[in-house]
Amino acid sequence: MSDTQPIAFTSIPVVNIADLWSDSLTDRKKVAFEMGQAASAVGFLYVTGHGIPADKIKALREASRQFFAQPLEQKMQYYIGASKSHKGFVPEGEEIYGSGKPDKKEAFDVGFQAPDDHPLVLKGTPLIGANEWPDLPQFRASILDYYESVFALGRKLFSGFALALNLPEDHFESMVTCPPSKLRLIHYPFNADAEDRPGIGAHTDYECFTMLLSDQPGLEVMNEKGDWVDAPPLVENGEEALVINIGDMLEVLTAGQFIATSHRVRKVSQERYSFPLFFACDYHTLIKPLPQFDSQEQSYKELSIGEHMYSQALQTYRYLREKVANGEAALPERATGVATFGHLKKHKN
Template sequence: MAVPGDFAHIPIVDIAGLRSGDADARARVAQALGTAAREVGFLYVTGHGLDPALIDGLLRASERFFALPLAEKMKVYIGNSTNHRGYVPEGEEGFYGNPADIKEAYDLSIDLAHDDPDYVAGNPFLGPNQWPPLPGFAEAVSAYYQAIFALGLDLLDGFAIALGEEPAVFRAHVTKPPSQLRLVHYPFNPTAEDRLGIGAHTDYEVFTLLLATKPGLEVMNGAGTWIDAPPVPGAFIVNVGDMLETWTNGEFVATSHRVRKVKEERYSFPLFFNVDYHTHVAPLPRFVKDGQPMRVGLSAGEHLFAQTAQTFNYLRRKLEAGEIKLPEGALGLSSFGQEARQKTA
């Protein structure tokens, strides 16, 4: 089992070779991805080929949406949906009893029809998006979603190769995944106190692809020290999530991270890349070894639901009212990553 080191910086990996027909180039990139995932759990990726115009369109659309009056944004309040889509006002979510996160967001995922069988059956993460009636918003955001999801598929293949597996070992579980894109806005506050924008946590999915406009992100290293992870021009930040840590039995580490409050206005666009809702995620055979503890298998969707329900106020209210319940065996928050290891050391 890998133990993350006392790293002081986040590595940069050029992933252009993943889209190459050159097997050696793909192998070199995969090796670099694997090293970063084992030793840090976070990395910057360049050479991704994403059209800058799509990024600019996403940013412009986000600026227009968050500039709307609160009453307009609340018309697509996430608590009005049954599949966790829509506007997240400031104070709606928080981690571990910390003060409410100082941010607002808009959440979306794969946009399915209203008659999609999973949506009709009541799946808590699949179905249509709750789009605001803002001209061009859905088009710009959807175009970015499709491009960043395609990049996620390339990275998924790269991680599989890094583990000595065929890409199909993960790809087979990506047919209709609840991979969520968040548009997150941290408002300008010249008198900002030294508070967190998002409390320390790991990400609940396979991995995350993040684009941010300003500093603020911090990553916990193996010694429990917080390391800055500022934006790097032309790069995305990638971090290992709970599912990849489980599949590798801890070989890859879901790194604890947080966002500190900064004075500058800041936008953050994470894609939480996930596998299909009902995927059972358990350590791959190559990581099951005599004398080594084996991670408990998880349902990807149920884990996502349990963690989300413990974070969002509208879902916590439903839990308290008995309208919903956590899946049997649901883990508490902060059950993965370096922070969890620090607590049990």
Template sequence: MPSSSTKAKHTDFKQLPVVDISGLYADDPVVRQQAAEQLGTAARDAGFLYVTGHAVPQSLIDNLLRLTKDYFAQDLDAKMQDYIGQSSNHSGYVPQGEEQFYGAKPDFKEAYDVGFDLGEFPADLQAARQRPMLGANQWSAFPGFKTHVSAYYKAVYDLSRVLFRGFALALGLEEDNLLRLVSTPPSQLRLIHYPYNPAIAAERPGIGEHTDYECFTILLPTTGGLEVQNGANEWIPAPVVPGAFVINIGDMLEILSNGRFVATKHRVRKVPEERYSFPLFCACDYDTVIAPLPELLPADGHSDYAPQICGQHLYAQTMQTFKYLRTRLEQGELALPDGALPLSSFGPKTR
């Protein structure tokens, strides 16, 4: 892992920066570069930011939220018909207690996970691209589920491609440098429900402290509860900003940028009211070797970051987090990929 001297260090920010990314959609490359530089500054300083000026219609957001509330209002038996443990590509319903970070208490939330849906592609391409974290989604038969979730996924996936171009420009690269690594990525969308229960202990997390595994995350939350660790190791609240998405740097962009952007630790505390959130975890293609980009290496070519295969890194981290996969590991049905990193291997070293 990189030493503290080779990684950028976040500032002791007290609130997350807000970046208007409308310039990234401009025809004028000068305007796109200016917007990208603002994006890059926020990524370097905090690794967490709000973006406005995106092109995701509010109607898609409203439809997704309405559908999600109705889905999670079902009884547990109905939701368990879609249990993630019966899928071949880690898609489906995630009950409370299924996830656990870093030996902490299980997360107090439920979720539904979907990915880049190979089920929409011809059979021969599906067969060629099928991987443990990539395939045809397990779609719930709940009325309107696939329609509304798919529409939102497509819109936010399109936003992710705009941001990939922006981050490339911010790093001084050709605009499509990162996008060449993104064609059928295992980019996962989660529909997450944090129930409110006043009887739950204050230290019980909605989700425990962690960095995200992928390049970056596009998050839409409905209420507060998210906290972000700044460069002074303080936990800073990230309240909802109407009309904005929250963006944070993940493990893979930290590697690709050779530490110019650093993954930021974050958590969700016990929520003061019912909360929903919708993160899209934006990854490169499954078999991509994630290593510092040659353009960002020093003259001697040295880097302290060991290469990681994108999909294998995602799968290894997921296997160490989800109960159904940990059980298969313990029973010898699965094995971690060679060179798999332990959880919490990226971001600032504070422990």
């Protein structure tokens, strides 16, 4: 057996996904192969040719600036801790990741538009329910317009990942009907005295994969050696690329063939906006290694996608941590700890 170690990645691959919409299966498979290679070797990739109109991105940014420019007391009227379904305003210091220190950012979280009479809502399923919207001109319309576009892109990417795994293109389609897929509007305020240190602690994303739009450098990705690799914004032919990263659930499905690579946000002085959509399957979907990856050697246990996401939130958000501490909430039976997946798991061990 060779002692040769794989070469650690030093940059993020770029994949033009325009041919995922091609009428040619051969063309679609070619793109899927490139996606699969990036998911296996890095766990991150830039995608161009995604087709999200620039005007929708512009409206998203304008609406976000309008919201975050308000006084704190105005924003706190939509505090996530008062939400019935874990949505709304997240003030600075609310989230704590692997570093154990509060994050230097604020956010507004928007979920999948589940109607009030949906069975999951009627049953009080965590993370599923209506959004509460600030009374700001065009805010709701602009955010939902972008959400619908990027969510549709997520469906198309999921079909590409299915092809990369030698599955039918529609393999995952029935698993995505009313998912806890969250779009986050994240604002990092300007700080002229900022030191070069993380703004968000190292972590993996809980869901299947993430689609990120950002306007400033700061994102860093951990490679196999534990080194941090920059993933700055990328523009090609006038189009803003999206950063796609594999989440915990695709790592479980592939028993580690696709890796949920650890990442963090470096603290930078510039004001920065970041817009990740975390693409998930439905809450009660059970995730376990696909048959072609299932073996006695792998250690991935079956997870409920919703339970996994909710358990991570219970261990991250201050208001939920307090509910767990005082007995108002409890971790799901199959809850996993933080730092369970990806390269972060390897270096933690």
